[in-house]
Amino acid sequence: MIRHVLGATLVAGAVMAGFTASASADAAADGLAAAKAKLQKYTEKPVFVAPGEAFDAKACAAGKKQLSIPNSSANPFLKGIIDRMKKVGAEVGLEVKEWENQGQPSQWVQGVEYAIRDKYDIIDLISGIDPSTIEPQVKAAKDAGVKVMTSHFYDPSDAQNPLVSSSLTIGFGEIGTVLANWSTVATDGKANILLIVSDEVPPTKPLVAGLKSELAANCPNCKIVQEVNVGVTEWGTKIQPSVQAALQANPDINVVIPIYDSMSQFVVPALRLTGKTGQVKVATFNGTPFVLDYIQQGTVDMDIGESLDWIAYATIDGHLRDLCGLPVPSALNVPFYIFDKNNAAEAGTPAGYDQGYGDAYVEGFRKLWKLQ
Structure with a gap:
């Protein structure tokens, strides 16, 4: 009797183990299929979507200045965005300058103080500087009439620092x-x-x-x-x-x-x-x-x-809308695009800041800004 019970128990255990292994394999296969499906949209060429209504960007930007402060000037990604913003800003008459720094909060403080002293209109805290880290200076800038904005920093789920005028989030x-x-x-x-x-x-x-x-x-x-x-x-x-x-x-x-x-x-x-x-x-x-x-x-x-040039256009667009009292988009709205061995050459050899994504955004922003 004991032998029969033991045998039945072993058989039942083996069957359960088989079911468990099968269920695990099914879960893995389903997960792999789901992962492949979710990646699909990031392999398609980005599409430009207007972030708001058209406005006269030149009239808005006339005589205005923006100081962009990256979390570190040693970061090539941020350096590239700011270099592009200088050129994009020049299209509409907005002067853009970088506050060079080595990632030290004391240097960020000096940058904000410089912007206040030199009567800048916009301080752009770009990708990595938490406004709460330099909150007294952000408040001083606000009190002095300088709009402090963040770009490529907050996730949509984050709560924006109340002293910041606006934020262009990224997912x-x-x-x-x-x-x-x-x-x-x-x-x-x-x-x-x-x-x-x-x-x-x-x-x-x-x-x-x-x-x-x-x-x-x-x-x-x-x-x-x-x-x-x-x-x-x-x-x-x-x-x-x-x-x-x-x-x-x-x-x-x-x-x-x-x-x-x-x-x-x-x-x-x-x-x-x-x-x-x-x-x-x-x-x-x-x-x-x-x-x-x-x-x-x-x-x-x-x-x-994410096209650094597209980010530059979207950042200038959002900051000018804020500066001139227009509704500000809640996000940069710059599409993500997967580069791998199959399409990396589309970015150029050597790669460029604005290659591989298409150029619909350039005409899109120029129309929005009434430049054409």
Whole structure:
């Protein structure tokens, strides 16, 4: 009797294990299919959507000045946007200047004080400077009649600092989901990820949250093996050795995600020195031209691009609308576009700031601004 019961129990256990394995395989297959479907729209050429009604941008911008303060002038992505804003601003008569800095809050403070003293009309805190970090100076600027605005900084889920005049948000959480789904598809649902972040930069939080949530939803067999946090001012000294150490300690890592693509310049040498180039996939975000060159060279696999030139137009558009009392869009509305080995050459060789996305936005903004 005991033998029969034991046998029945073993059979039942084997059947249950079979059901569990089958259910797990089904979940993985369903997740992989969902990830592929969600990636589709990011492989299609971006489409221009007007952010508001047309207005006379030249009349609005006449005699006005904007000081753009990046979180660090060493970041090529931000440098590229500001360089484009200088040219775009010149089209309508808005003077744009960069406040050069090395990522120190004391330098951001000096920039705001300079803008107040030199009677700027707009202070643009671009991608990474939390207004609460320099709140006394932001308040002083507001009191002096200088409009402090943020661009490419807040996620739509974030609460805007009340002292800021307006914010042009970007879907950092959405970017996290794209990185997760790409990693899922690229590894057939078996991603072992090394994640490189900068927690001091506020957009990191929604981006990483989106990535982890999407992995949990679509990739039961994926995991983040290690998460490395490196401050912006330490990228040049800490990313490369951290990546090398992680790859040596965890040989099963098959994807590295430096969440901001300017980090890639320190990831690529680490892969080369550990003999992992071509074996470990690299996926990232921003569309900085030198990283698109890396894709063409085979050292980076994917970059979620956003045209730096398009960002420049959208930022100038939003800030001028605020300056002149018009309704301000709540987001930059710059589309995301996946670059990989199949289309990276469309960005030019070497890659440019505004290639590969089409140019419909240029005519679109010029019409909006009544320049044609």
